[in-house]
Each structure stands twice: as C-alpha cells, then as structure tokens.
Amino acid sequence: MPRITQERRDANRAAIVAAARRCFSRQGFHQTSMPDIAREAGVSAGASYRYFAGKEDIILEIAGETFAMMFAPLHQVAGAASVADLLAATADPISGERDRDAVGELLRCTVQIWGELLTNESMRERAAAGFEQARADLADALRRGQSAGTVAAEVDPDQAARVLMALLHGLILQRVAFGLDDTAAFARELQVLVSQAGVLTPGGSELKD
Amino acid sequence: MPRITQERRDANRAAIVAAARRCFSRQGFHQTSMPDIAREAGVSAGASYRYFAGKEDIILEIAGETFAMMFAPLHQVAGAASVADLLAATADPISGERDRDAVGELLRCTVQIWGELLTNESMRERAAAGFEQARADLADALRRGQSAGTVAAEVDPDQAARVLMALLHGLILQRVAFGLDDTAAFARELQVLVSQAGVLTPGGSELKD
DNA sequence: TTACCGTGAATGAGCGTTCACTTTGACTGT
C-alpha cells in the first residue's frame, strides 16, 4: 500500500524528536511552540501530528530518552571496585566525552523534566520507577563490593545508593545551570572524601547511632 | 494622602506572594494563571498588578525566597565540626522540622526554578551568585575544620564544598520528586561514607584515627 | 492508481494584561 517505508517513517519521527530536543534545550518546554519544532525539523506544523498525539507526547518521548541515558548505564555496573568508582561510572554518560552536543541537550531537558514531575503523574511514576531501578542497581554493585572486600561493611547499600543518586543529580544541575562541567574534578574530590575520611574525630558525630 | 498604610500594603503583597507560592507548588509556574493566583489570594485579577509588574515579577520574588531559604543559613555555619556535620547543617532548612508546609512549597518551587535558570539570564545570574556564595561559605567552614584538625588536610575545600552543594541539591530533588523525605537517614549514611571510608583498597592512604 | 503523507491557513481556547469604573480609608478642617 502506498505508505512510506517503515524505515523512512522512523527516520522522520527521529528527526522530529531531535528537533524538539534542540528546541527544548535552547528555549525550554514552555517557550517552544509546535511550529517551532516543526520548523526546526524542516516540516510543516501539521506534519508532527502524524507522528505524535501532541506536544505532551513529544515531551514524554524526550523524557524517555533522558531516563535511558541516565539509568541504563547503571544496569550494567557489574564490577565497580569502590564507592567513588561507582560514582565515576554513574557520572560517565554525563561527563560528555562522547556525543557532547546530544548529551548536553538531554541534560538541559532533564532539569526541566524534574519540574514537570511535580505536576505530571504518569511522568513521575516512570521517573520513580527508573530511579528505584537505578538505586537497586547501585545497591547491588555495592553489595558485590562488600563481598569482594572493597566496600566497607558498615555501608548500607540502599542508603549509600541513595546518596550516590543525589550526587549524580546534583552534578547534573551544576553542569547545566552553573557551567561546572569538570566531572573529573568532582569525582576526584569525592574519592578523597570517601577514601581518606573527611572526619578525623568522632567529636562532631551526634548524627551517628 | 489617602493610600493604605505601608503595613497593610506589605501584608497584601505578602498575601499575594503566599498565594502564588501555593499555586506554583500545586500546579507549576506555567499551569498557574494570574487569575488563579488572585483567586487564591482572595483579590481580583487586576489587583495583583498594583503590587507586581507581571507574572515574571512574582516568579522572581519566589525565586528570591528560595535562594534565601537555601543559602542564607550557610552564611553562618561557623563551627561545623566535620564534613558530614556540614551537610547536616546545610540540609537543616530542608528537613522541614519547622514550617513544614511553607518549606515544602518552596522546595517544589525550587525545582521548577532550576528549569527556569536555563532560559532566564538574570535569574541564572542571581542563582549563580547565591551558589558561589554558599560554596565559599562551605569552603570557609571546611578550612576552619582543617585548622581545628577535624577535617582532613587532603580535602580541597572548594571542591569538597561543590560536592556538598551537589548533595544538597540532589537531596532536594529526591524529597520533592520521589517523596524521600528522610533527611536524617541520608545524613547518617553520608556520615558513614565519609567517616569510615567506603573504600578499603586501592592505594588509599590511611589517615584515619 | 490510490491510499496515505505533508501542507499551512484556519480555528478556538486560554492567558496575561489593561482600563473605565466603583469602593475605600487616611487625612483635613472644624
């Protein structure tokens, strides 16, 4: 039948998503109009609606991309040797050694999505699922580290994984909002903090126990 | 002449800001209309414009509140004993022991503001200034800790302060987006990570007590 | 050939903002 080939259809769809990513990254979700996206993609305003139900649908697609970028790599941190190594692995896709442009755009979208999570129920559910999966992956890696003797037994894998996720998210915000893109320095300092102990005296540890 | 008293004027203004805070927290910046805010404040649509130049102006006011909440407390962390204590102090206003509602609302606004930073130049400048100030305050506290011998000399105060800010921001996101509001558990785990060293093996100089 | 694809002007809803008008309350003169 006289459609276009699936291949071409996929390519068109991908082009629209890529255009949306650029627009969202540059202007933000709410300052980007559907005609903006269409123009950036080189198609007419109506064409996008052959591929997406609406703007919301495109945002969800982008959100899926950001989740994949952030969480998928964590699923295969098999043999992380230490807590600091775990962060390095976690932060790897963020560091932007590869695909610098696409990664940067997606990170700018990520921060905007955090804001969307507050009002978009289905998006929050998806994000929460991804977060819990990532946290579980990190916790598993930490448990393996404890078995191997490279991670202290006192570490609570689930709680430590939560701390690592906080570090990852904070790192993203710093890069995107404040231009602090030296991920390596961040990881290095974290290594110092966790491996050499920032605390020498138990004096100020009323938080313990 | 026949105005209202300055006191009353201030109160009205504060009521509008408070209404905006509630609306923004509940519906998000872009899903909240000016009439929404006015209705929540119990005034008519036009009244808000006697107090604010426009919606943008109200958002800026809220942004100022969030910056004050997050950064002002850090300016007086005089005698933090350790890295983990520093985070506890940093996270204190966030923990929501006091003003639970107002703090929660402001934190939800905070996450949305992160998204605004990407496209609002003046807001990013203000946020960056607050961030650098907070980072400097934390770095100073760390230096004092080093002088007092409660913080390891290997710690780079500026970099470590950056890590602490990432933890704070990540903690906020977890609370707001994923409902993880157990700040105490977070601080406790961080204490374990920094004080007992998550890493036992790789070339770790052992400066522990 | 023909069923789908792309087009872009049209549509309608929603929003920020304004403004002609009414109400209010601080000041004034007694």
Place this chain on the structure above:
DNA sequence: ACAGTCAAAGTGAACGCTCATTCACGGTAA
C-alpha cells in the same frame, strides 16, 4: 471627635495575542 474629601486601591469584563490542534486539499511513493 467627626464628617467630608479625594486620590489611591480594588474590580472584573474585555482585549489582543499566542499557541496547540485541525482539516480540506494538493502531492507522492508504493
């Protein structure tokens, strides 16, 4: 004390604009 005064404050319907979405039509590829 107090009533009158009047500029500012409050009102809410209306305006103009933007934007997401639609659709009737010409184009195109299987």
